[in-house]
Amino acid sequence: MQKPKTIYLQDYKPSNFEITSVELTVDIQNRFTLVSSRLSFKKREELRGKKLNLDLNGESMELIGLKLNEENVPSDRFQVSADRLTLFNLVEDEFILEIQNKIDPSSNKALEGLYQSGPQLCTQCEPEGFRKITYFIDRPDVMSIYKTKMIADKTQYPFLLSNGNRIGSGDLPDGRHWVEWEDPFRKPSYLFAMVAGDFDVARDTFKTASGRKVDLEIYVDKGNLFKTGHAMESLKESMKWDEERFGLEYDLNIYMIVAVDSFNMGAMENKGLNIFNSTYTLADEKSATDHDFQNIQAVIGHEYFHNWTGNRVTCRDWFQLTLKEGLTVFRDQEFSSDMLSRAVKRIEDVMMLKEAQFAEDSGPLSHPIRPSSYIEINNFYTRTVYEKGAEVIRMIHTLIGSENFRKGMDKYFELYDGKAVTTEDFVNAMELASKKDLSQFKNWYNRPGTPTLVIRTKQEGDELVMDVEQKYPPTTLSLSEGSILHMPFVVGLLDKTTHQETEHLLEIKKLKETFRFKVTGEVIPSLNRGFSAPVYVDYPFQISDLITLMSFDSDPYSRYEATQKIYDYVLKNELNYLKATGKLSETLESDFQEAFRILLGNKDIDLSFKSYLLELPSENSLTQEMDRPDFEAIHLVHKNLQKKLGLQFQDWFLDQHETLSEVSRFELTPKAFGQRALKNQCLTYLVASGSEAGLRALAHHYESATNMTEEIHGLKMYIASGAPLEHPAIQKFYQKWKHDSLVMIKWFSSLAAFTPKSEALTRLSVLEKDPLFLNQVPNYLRALYLQFSKNNLHAFHDVSGAGYDFISERIKLIDGFNPQVASKAASSFSLINKLDEKRRGHMRSSLEKLVRGNPSKDTFEVVSKFLAQ
Ligand code: BES
Ligand code: ZN
Numbered sequence: 116m117q118k119p120k121t122i123y124l125q126d127y128k129p130s131n132f133e134i135t136s137v138e139l140t141v142d143i144q145n146r147f148t149l150v151s152s153r154l155s156f157k158k159r160e161e162l163r164g165k166k167l168n169l170d171l172n173g174e175s176m177e178l179i180g181l182k183l184n185e186e187n188v189p190s191d192r193f194q195v196s197a198d199r200l201t202l203f204n205l206v207e208d209e210f211i212l213e214i215q216n217k218i219d220p221s222s223n224k225a226l227e228g229l230y231q232s233g234p235q236l237c238t239q240c241e242p243e244g245f246r247k248i249t250y251f252i253d254r255p256d257v258m259s260i261y262k263t264k265m266i267a268d269k270t271q272y273p274f275l276l277s278n279g280n281r282i283g284s285g286d287l288p289d290g291r292h293w294v295e296w297e298d299p300f301r302k303p304s305y306l307f308a309m310v311a312g313d314f315d316v317a318r319d320t321f322k323t324a325s326g327r328k329v330d331l332e333i334y335v336d337k338g339n340l341f342k343t344g345h346a347m348e349s350l351k352e353s354m355k356w357d358e359e360r361f362g363l364e365y366d367l368n369i370y371m372i373v374a375v376d377s378f379n380m381g382a383m384e385n386k387g388l389n390i391f392n393s394t395y396t397l398a399d400e401k402s403a404t405d406h407d408f409q410n411i412q413a414v415i416g417h418e419y420f421h422n423w424t425g426n427r428v429t430c431r432d433w434f435q436l437t438l439k440e441g442l443t444v445f446r447d448q449e450f451s452s453d454m455l456s457r458a459v460k461r462i463e464d465v466m467m468l469k470e471a472q473f474a475e476d477s478g479p480l481s482h483p484i485r486p487s488s489y490i491e492i493n494n495f496y497t498r499t500v501y502e503k504g505a506e507v508i509r510m511i512h513t514l515i516g517s518e519n520f521r522k523g524m525d526k527y528f529e530l531y532d533g534k535a536v537t538t539e540d541f542v543n544a545m546e547l548a549s550k551k552d553l554s555q556f557k558n559w560y561n562r563p564g565t566p567t568l569v570i571r572t573k574q575e576g577d578e579l580v581m582d583v584e585q586k587y588p589p590t591t592l593s594l595s596e597g598s599i600l601h602m603p604f605v606v607g608l609l610d611k612t613t614h615q616e617t618e619h620l621l622e623i624k625k626l627k628e629t630f631r632f633k634v635t636g637e638v639i640p641s642l643n644r645g646f647s648a649p650v651y652v653d654y655p656f657q658i659s660d661l662i663t664l665m666s667f668d669s670d671p672y673s674r675y676e677a678t679q680k681i682y683d684y685v686l687k688n689e690l691n692y693l694k695a696t697g698k699l700s701e702t703l704e705s706d707f708q709e710a711f712r713i714l715l716g717n718k719d720i721d722l723s724f725k726s727y728l729l730e731l732p733s734e735n736s737l738t739q740e741m742d743r744p745d746f747e748a749i750h751l752v753h754k755n756l757q758k759k760l761g762l763q764f765q766d767w768f769l770d771q772h773e774t775l776s777e778v779s780r781f782e783l784t785p786k787a788f789g790q791r792a793l794k795n796q797c798l799t800y801l802v803a804s805g806s807e808a809g810l811r812a813l814a815h816h817y818e819s820a821t822n823m824t825e826e827i828h829g830l831k832m833y834i835a836s837g838a839p840l841e842h843p844a845i846q847k848f849y850q851k852w853k854h855d856s857l858v859m860i861k862w863f864s865s866l867a868a869f870t871p872k873s874e875a876l877t878r879l880s881v882l883e884k885d886p887l888f889l890n891q892v893p894n895y896l897r898a899l900y901l902q903f904s905k906n907n908l909h910a911f912h913d914v915s916g917a918g919y920d921f922i923s924e925r926i927k928l929i930d931g932f933n934p935q936v937a938s939k940a941a942s943s944f945s946l947i948n949k950l951d952e953k954r955r956g957h958m959r960s961s962l963e964k965l966v967r968g969n970p971s972k973d974t975f976e977v978v979s980k981f982l983a984q
Contacts, residue, residue: 124485132252132257141265154259156169174197175223198246224891227244227247234313236272237390243492256430259302277308277309281296300427332369333347339397342397345398353420366422372389375393382418389419394857416451425439427528437500468506475499477739478946479947479984519545522549523544526547562587566585566650578633597626610636611639612637616669646676658681662681682732762804791825798829802835896936904922916954934973944962
């Protein structure tokens with residue numbers, strides 16, 4: 116197979132041509148769609164008068180007409196290939212090109228460009244989907260004004276939507292109609308969108324700070340209007356929040372969101388016309404979990420916030436992706452923190468970062484937040500670009516303070532509104548506004564891998580001496596001299612006896628540094644408070660110190676971190692015991708028991724926080740900390756510790772579970788989220804205990820559940836405890852929810868993630884044949900295959916290699932029609948460099964089969980990185 120081409124950041128050159136305006140006419144017919152575009156070109160200033168070729172991107176389409184300045188272009192003046200249209204020797208500095216081409220949305224299963232989702236048509240153009248609609252210079256630094264006229268059958272497609280304002284509409288013969296849209300803002304092609312279909316529409320309005328009225332419209336499948344309330348509220352909250360926190364107002368008179376079932380990602384920020392995966396739009400208490408409600412709020416916020424960070428100021432090229440994504444994730448995290456509980460949100464975000472991003476950054480797919488090369492840009496919408504990118508923005512915020520950060524944002528818009536810029540431009544705006552030198556800080560954009568801070572302390576009289584050393588994982592990238600990171604590091608010093616504390620913001624800028632603090636007695640350091648820097652911390656904590664931090668640290672994140680360290684310590688001891696004796700330990704260490712008891716008894720903390728403090732580190736996070744992980748042992752030890760705690764504290768869990776069952780009203784408040792989270796957590800321990808009382812609690816919990824948060828948790832407990840597919844609990848759920856595809860996706864996910872290993876593969880094979888399993892729709896594919904490979908670790912990594920074979924065969928099938936989803940599924944193999952010989956061998960042979968089978972470039976890029984290990 117021929118190796119696909121690699122694109123390099125260092126090769127960036129501006130486009131030779133600008134496209135100032137785009138006029139599209141899109142005629143949707145039964146068998147195909149006809150696209151006519153009229154493009155106004157201008158040569159770049161410096162190139163005026165030169166004779167140049169023009170290269171346009173274009174894929175999966177048929178060219179049927181081409182005119183240059185109103186004249187047909189003779190066939191010897193242009194060339195069409197599978198991915199481009201080239202016009203030769205253009206002498207004009209300005210000209211108009213008219214292109215006619217045909218596309219077929221109904222056969223487009225990759226879900227890029229114009230495609231069908233159920234009976235509707237919609238588009239996805241980021242990053243390179245516009246080239247599947249018509250020929251274009253499809254790159255983010257080519258920005259144009261768009262006018263779009265859509266024509267279609269009026270009964271089948273009563274709604275025809277595009278970006279901007281509706282400027283006209285009318286009826287045509289044969290039951291057809293047209294609608295025309297104009298977007299007054301210049302934008303890159305990736306922000307273009309169109310939708311055609313029949314919908315129910317939720318409508319509301321928002322009055323901006325300066326008094327303009329904005330129409331808000333949420334388009335959903337017929338019959339789903341009752342599930343739009345939360346999305347609409349979230350949209351209004353987002354608009355208000357961005358005005359208050361950043362002084363940013365919405366800039367068009369209409370904001371539309373369309374929910375579709377077939378979507379490769381979560382949602383997309385197209386100017387004035389967001390397109391959302393229905394999972395991130397629709398919710399009511401019966402069918403959506405608290406996490407669904409929170410995710411909807413976060414995703415609606417995220418896409419809305421892109422209107423400024425992404426759309427008004429966009430990326431020069433796709434290497435700059437974190438410019439808009441890292442910044443916008445930071446903004447949506449701040450929004451959620453302000454709407455809900457800041458402490459809990461930080462714990463959730465860091466938990467995810469450590470589980471997913473740290474893992475990514477320690478494996479074959481590791482890359483800096485601004486990558487320097489790629490084969491397929493779709494593979495770089497990663498945890499690193501997004502979540503580590505957001506941490507990098509958060510560090511700037513910590514280093515310069517929130518007031519300066521706000522000034523920096525103002526500066527950013529003052530300098531770059533309407534432009535396509537780089538991450539460097541962003542940091543420069545922050546520097547200008549804060550007058551702080553961030554030149555060394557920029558190294559974060561180039562260095563891959565998670566740094567470790569090795570910290571050692573000694574007390575010398577009334578001084579605490581703290582030595583800090585930065586260590587980086589090896590990298591093959593060439594980095595400029597040293598490339599030492601600059602980071603904020605927040606440290607608390609907790610007096611061992613009085614529990615009084617002081618807090619210090621350190622700036623670490625050297626490989627080795629020593630800090631000194633005045634102290635009055637013996638202190639325990641509380642390190643990286645609030646997770647101020649995205650690093651591993653290596654410090655030799657005593658268990659007794661961690662127990663003190665767990666109970667008294669005033670920083671909620673550090674307190675959570677201390678409990679996690681305690682669990683880690685206990686679980687590792689239990690793993691060693693199992694390895695040494697072949698048996699699971701039956702006792703609980705008394706110090707640990709005491710610490711857990713104190714935690715249970717703590718009455719001053721919010722219940723969500725408490726349920727996180729009670730949660731054992733996931734099997735995923737334990738795996739990460741180990742070389743050649745023994746998946747089976749991890750699974751057994753994890754369950755066993757839950758069981759022992761469940762038995763030891765059964766009375767408390769039963770009592771608490773019962774008390775929390777008395778809450779009757781359903782509310783979407785942090786308090787109510789906390790009550791349901793803790794109730795579920797109690798059930799987890801009760802079921803793990805294996806006692807009669809635990810099983811009775813499960814039956815009661817499940818039967819009496821009146822919301823999805825509790826119902827789905829009960830279902831998962833049945834599945835994890837080995838219930839067969841025919842079990843009434845599993846069947847009842849199916850019968851109850853078979854009309855609701857979003858809930859059925861949860862049913863499939865739960866079975867894939869929690870079915871015990873002995874049954875897992877057989878069950879997956881049954882589930883994929885279920886009539887409700889739609890095997891071309893990404894949400895279902897992710898529910899079955901990714902939930903299995905990422906969350907049912909001991910089953911997927913079974914030493915026989917059967918799990919690897921199963922998943923790689925499915926990846927091959929999916930790659931045949933949707934490379935983006937296939938390559939995400941291929942990330943299932945990212946643990947390859949940590950595995951023992953045997954598993955690695957099996958994994959390699961599954962991966963080799965994949966590369967030999969002529970994969971898409973998406974899948975090729977990922978799989979070949981795994982095989983290079
Ligand atoms: N711009 C992306 C959507 C996107 C990503 C489209 C990749 C095409 C290819 C959007 O703003 C986004 O980041 N969506 C996230 C959710 C968000 C809350 C982090 C997603 O879709 O997962
Ligand atoms: Zn985004």
